[in-house]
Amino acid sequence: MNKFKGNKVVLIGNGMVGSSYAFSLVNQGIADELSIIDLDTNKVKGDVADLNHCVAYSPSPIRINAGTYEDCKDADLIVICAGAAQKPGETRLDLVAKNTNIFKGIVDEVMKTGFDGIFLIATNPVDVLSYAVMKLSGLPKERVIGSGTILDSARLQYNISEIFNVAPSSVDANMLGEHGDSSLAHWSHANVAGKSVKEVLDNKDPNAAEEMFVKTRDAAYEIIEAKGSTYYGVAMGLARITKAIFSDENAVLTVSGYLEGEYGHDGVYTGIPAVINRNGIREIIEVALDEDEQKKFAHSVDVLKGFQAPIDEIL
Missing domain, CATH: 3.40.50.720 (NAD(P)-binding Rossmann-like Domain)
Incomplete structure (x- = not known):
């Protein structure tokens, strides 16, 4: 192109x-x-x-x-x-x-x-x-x-920003995996200016991180119940991806990309950090996952692969 x-x-x-x-x-x-x-x-x-x-x-x-x-x-x-x-x-x-x-x-x-x-x-x-x-x-x-987990990540960043009293753009935290129920929060690398978000949440309440994850994961259901559908957040996420493409930014965004060996998985689209520029996805960034995150990510991939099977029949 x-x-x-x-x-x-x-x-x-x-x-x-x-x-x-x-x-x-x-x-x-x-x-x-x-x-x-x-x-x-x-x-x-x-x-x-x-x-x-x-x-x-x-x-x-x-x-x-x-x-x-x-x-x-x-x-x-x-x-x-x-x-x-x-x-x-x-x-x-x-x-x-x-x-x-x-x-x-x-x-x-x-x-x-x-x-x-x-x-x-x-x-x-x-x-x-x-x-x-x-x-x-x-x-x-x-x-x-x-669009992957670009919206899920924005929701997580907003929720964390409320705890730290900082701008959401100052929060480095992502949701990975399916844009849906099997997603996971990448707690092992979530930070604000290098300060571990998980440690702060754990010190506040042992259940705080899990509660924040559930709040983030289930946000769409609450919005749909309240007004029928969600649209502003994902629209802004799409605009951000579009800007990264047209400006040839090489920006790292959590989009849905196709795995071919990254994270130990093949043949599936899922939410991961990727470098976006004028040619699309320049590369997928393999971030380190702890043992629990690896298991959750593998589960999310399995869920998505299960739902891909009928697509191959339809196509």
Whole structure:
């Protein structure tokens, strides 16, 4: 992929996550061009007009239009937010077969145009669907990225920041594994200015770390119960990944990447720290895991592999 191409995004799926992401792009001046595709063409028309009315106050100009799949042929980044939404009481992995079938139609249409950029996946279950997109598209693994645990990590950083009374951006802590119920907090390396978060929590209360992990892991269920779905947090996470790609940042972010021997596992997309630049995932960072974290990470991988099996049948 030519790293000196433009910054054109095609957004497929203009629901709450998609439209929140689109607003984030305009608000932060991240892209040069944005095409929006959705079955609800009336909503697309309305959002395009509404977003264009923001451009006068955006940090930089951006062209926004109601798109078709033909817009994908010269896109630099395609962001997929389409699919069935998670309902109250439903896990992300309950959505596997439903959304895999939706994605098959989407990716087939995209690849017919000759698209040769990067896919960024947000739809749940994001790890499993990132695997599906890689298989369906035939693109190299580094150019299919899932949002992974970027939101989970932001939630953990926020929760820790409340304890330490510092900005969330000053917290170095990540969630790893599935974006879902089998995720794990990387406590062995979580710190604020080098000070161990786990030690501080343990001194406060022996159960504090576990309680914070559960609060972080289950945050989506509480939000879904309260307002039907989550969208602002993941939209900002997608915008952050987009910025890292278009700015060729070599930024380390916890995205869903494809393992080929890293962490002792193969053939699965899961949330890990990775270096993101104009070519996608430059490399996966193998952080040290303690014995308990290794077991939990292995369990999370097993869960995801179990849900990948039906995808191979569908594809």
